[in-house]
Amino acid sequence: MSEENKEGLLSDTPTAEPVEPSPEETTIPHKEEENAEDKTYENEKKVKLEKPEFIEDKFWDEEKGVKTEDLSKSYAELQKQFSMGKHKAPKEYDMSALEGIDEDDELASYFKDWAKENKPTQAAFDNLVNKFKELSTAQEKKDSIDIEEEKKILGPNADQIIKGITTWGQGLVAKGIWSESDFEEFKIFAATGNGINALNKVRKYYGEQTIPTAPVDIEGQPSKDELYSLVNDPKYKSDPAFRRKVEEQFARAFPGTATSTGEI
Numbered sequence: 001m002s003e004e005n006k007e008g009l010l011s012d013t014p015t016a017e018p019v020e021p022s023p024e025e026t027t028i029p030h031k032e033e034e035n036a037e038d039k040t041y042e043n044e045k046k047v048k049l050e051k052p053e054f055i056e057d058k059f060w061d062e063e064k065g066v067k068t069e070d071l072s073k074s075y076a077e078l079q080k081q082f083s084m085g086k087h088k089a090p091k092e093y094d095m096s097a098l099e100g101i102d103e104d105d106e107l108a109s110y111f112k113d114w115a116k117e118n119k120p121t122q123a124a125f126d127n128l129v130n131k132f133k134e135l136s137t138a139q140e141k142k143d144s145i146d147i148e149e150e151k152k153i154l155g156p157n158a159d160q161i162i163k164g165i166t167t168w169g170q171g172l173v174a175k176g177i178w179s180e181s182d183f184e185e186f187k188i189f190a191a192t193g194n195g196i197n198a199l200n201k202v203r204k205y206y207g208e209q210t211i212p213t214a215p216v217d218i219e220g221q222p223s224k225d226e227l228y229s230l231v232n233d234p235k236y237k238s239d240p241a242f243r244r245k246v247e248e249q250f251a252r253a254f255p256g257t258a259t260s261t262g263e264i
Contacts, residue, residue, distance in 0.1 A: 089119040097129040107132075145191060153193025165196050168203070 051060045059071045093115050101108045115125050151158035169186045172178040178186070189195045227250055235242040 088121055090122050093125055094122060097126045100133065150191075150193040154196060158193075161196060161200070165190055165199060168208075 049062060049065050051057075051062075055066060059067045059074070061067055093112075095112070098108050098111060111125075111129055120128070151162075154161050169178070169183055169190070173180065173183050190199055227246070230236065230246045230249070233242070236246060237243070
């Protein structure tokens with residue numbers, strides 16, 4: 001008896017053999033397009049923007065291009081200057097820019113005479129005066145002396161050293177050795193820590209005792225009485241290391257005047 005099969009000869013045959021896709025076929029088409037766009041964008045970012053000749057450097061950013069906000073503000077300010085008539089030489093100049101400069105000052109007179117002769121715009125006159133004042137202030141600040149920094153050069157006894165050199169200079173005037181103008185020059189030389197140190201070296205060279213002649217108690221260091229008590233300690237004579245330590249403390253407390261016995 002024959003075997004019956006309603007589905008026929010190919011009933012057990014699969015529809016198709018499974019095929020593994022090749023690596024090339026796994027890429028999704030729309031992803032390829034996106035990647036291409038990304039690369040194009042990256043290349044565009046790398047392109048350096050070129051500044052037009054008519055754009056000033058202060059209104060240009062190499063990465064972003066024209067600084068539109070800054071350009072707009074500058075234009076608005078220019079319009080304001082024009083509306084106030086500052087784009088042309090005025091019949092009479094507004095001298096408010098000279099505020100802070102004495103009217104009788106030679107500089108103020110020079111600015112006024114220069115303006116009359118050269119007839120700049122009011123804006124140009126204001127810019128010139130303000131720039132000069134700015135530079136003068138910067139120079140004064142540069143030339144000024146930082147008192148605290150100069151005192152650091154002199155060390156912990158700075159106030160006594162300053163007082164001592166002042167008394168010395170005044171004494172020379174009182175003795176008739178120096179005139180008042182000599183003393184003024186002395187003040188200029190002694191205006192810095194290095195200047196005072198140099199003067200004291202000269203005094204020491206000629207055998208004078210420089211200031212300080214007495215110690216100033218410094219936090220963490222023994223006082224004068226404590227130092228003398230260390231000298232009276234029996235170890236001062238018997239222990240070389242102890243004696244050397246005491247002498248070092250005397251040297252710090254009495255710069256340039258300490259002796260091997262601690263006597264001043």
